[in-house]
Amino acid sequence: MRTQLDQLVTSALQQGSAVPAFTCYDFTTALAVVGAAEESGRGVILLVAPKTAATPNGLRLIAALRGLADAASVPVAVQLDHASDLQVMADAVGAGADSVLADGSSLPYEDNVALVVAARELLGADVVLEAELGGLAGDEDRAFSADQPAAEAGVSVAGLTDSAQVEDFVARTGAQLLAVAVGNVHGKYKGEPQLRWDVLQDIAVRTHIPLVLHGASGIPAEELVKAAAMNVGKVNFNTELRTGVLATLQEQLPAHRADGENLQALLGHWNRSAGEFAGATLATLTR
Numbered sequence: 001m002r003t004q005l006d007q008l009v010t011s012a013l014q015q016g017s018a019v020p021a022f023t024c025y026d027f028t029t030a031l032a033v034v035g036a037a038e039e040s041g042r043g044v045i046l047l048v049a050p051k052t053a054a055t056p057n058g059l060r061l062i063a064a065l066r067g068l069a070d071a072a073s074v075p076v077a078v079q080l081d082h083a084s085d086l087q088v089m090a091d092a093v094g095a096g097a098d099s100v101l102a103d104g105s106s107l108p109y110e111d112n113v114a115l116v117v118a119a120r121e122l123l124g125a126d127v128v129l130e131a132e133l134g135g136l137a138g139d140e141d142r143a144f145s146a147d148q149p150a151a152e153a154g155v156s157v158a159g160l161t162d163s164a165q166v167e168d169f170v171a172r173t174g175a176q177l178l179a180v181a182v183g184n185v186h187g188k189y190k191g192e193p194q195l196r197w198d199v200l201q202d203i204a205v206r207t208h209i210p211l212v213l214h215g216a217s218g219i220p221a222e223e224l225v226k227a228a229a230m231n232v233g234k235v236n237f238n239t240e241l242r243t244g245v246l247a248t249l250q251e252q253l254p255a256h257r258a259d260g261e262n263l264q265a266l267l268g269h270w271n272r273s274a275g276e277f278a279g280a281t282l283a284t285l286t287r
């Protein structure tokens with residue numbers, strides 16, 4: 001059913017839970033995520049990557065996700081993730097996204113504020129806006145292993161959210177959710193993730209809007225469950241979900257090739273892998 005992303009997150013936080021958000025590059029994954037949410041009786045967020053939304057087929061995927069979300073028996077939000085291009089934001093909302101992460105985190109502070117303000121002016125009051133303060137290392141769409149050069153960028157913790165900026169940023173942007181950089185990275189962590197709970201706590205006392213933890217793949221469940229107590233009401237996953245799906249497909253492909261090029265059965269494995277990950281994550285964040 002249709003929901004306002006900020007309300008979904010706020011009501012989860014009131015129950016001591018966070019809402020997971022999963023990147024969906026395709027409809028099979030989205031079906032599995034929504035199915036897992038329905039099974040658990042909890043709301044969920046479907047994320048669309050900006051590279052997806054920048055293509056005509058990506059906009060059609062958003063329209064399909066809109067239909068899927070509206071017909072679900074639990075609240076489901078459709079969010080454009082990490083967008084910095086106003087045209088992509090407008091197109092995604094036109095196609096059916098109900099929320100946008102207006103991400104100016106790689107820009108100078110004042111430009112970050114200006115991007116979120118411009119997004120609000122363009123998209124109107126009904127679209128829920130998340131903003132990001134502090135730079136997250138890593139690549140949103142590609143996860144490099146520790147021995148590949150790009151991984152070095154992924155382990156940098158430079159760009160932690162400056163908690164002294166939080167009140168001003170939230171007041172001036174009117175953001176309804178705030179994504180933070182507290183040692184979290186997109187993609188794979190080198191070694192154990194070292195989340196800066198002290199920084200998170202410092203941010204949490206400076207704003208009442210829900211916080212968002214990106215780069216949750218690889219963060220152990222015992223750590224994730226602590227997040228809601230610090231007002232983190234939304235937790236984003238991509239790498240772990242796709243890694244599981246790809247491993248399953250790699251394992252299953254030869255047998256299904258041999259079985260008459262059985263794509264339908266292979267999609268069943270895809271659905272199961274994504275659904276199991278989404279179901280386990282929902283259980284972790286709501287326990």
Ligand code: 13P
Nearest residue numbers: 187214215217236238239
């Ligand atoms: P991971 O790929 O590290 O899970 O990050 C996902 C994310 O933050 C999407 O916005």
